[in-house]
Amino acid sequence: MTTTRKTRKGRKGQAEPRYAGFTVEELKRAFEHVEDYDDWRNPIDAWVTEAMFLVTSAAVEFYTGTKLRIVDKAVLKRANGDGLSTYRVQADGYRKGPAGDH
Numbered sequence: 476m477t478t479t480r481k482t483r484k485g486r487k488g489q490a491e492p493r494y495a496g497f498t499v500e501e502l503k504r505a506f507e508h509v510e511d512y513d514d515w516r517n518p519i520d521a522w523v524t525e526a527m528f529l530v531t532s533a534a535v536e537f538y539t540g541t542k543l544r545i546v547d548k549a550v551l552k553r554a555n556g557d558g559l560s561t562y563r564v565q566a567d568g569y570r571k572g573p574a575g576d577h
Contacts, residue, residue: 495533506534509564516569516576519543525560532564541572 492499509531511517515538523531532543547563569575 494537497530497533501530502534502537505530506538509535510538511568514570518568518571519564519566522549522561522563525562528562528564535564535566539566539569539572540574541567541569 494502497505505527506515508527509519509521509523511519519535519539528543528545535541535543543564543566545562546565549561549563550558551561553559
């Protein structure tokens with residue numbers, strides 16, 4: 476007996492679209508955390524956790540065609556004493572990238 480995997484939209488046998496190993500929904504959520512709220516095409520300058528860096532990097536490339544760069548690093552102390560590694564990241568953004576309206 477063969478079972479087919481249903482995607483979010485319920486289509487049988489059709490793989491969910493992916494980019495760099497992430498679903499489009501994962502990319503969208505990551506990009507929403509770093510995009511400029513006035514205009515998503517603007518340059519990116521934000522802080523992300525180490526755990527979110529890979530998906531955020533893929534999301535920026537997917538939506539803007541530009542590369543995400545780490546420009547600073549900080550370790551935030553949690554209440555339990557553990558450290559949380561975070562990165563300040565920047566990218567040129569869609570407008571200044573290869574697909575931009577320049």
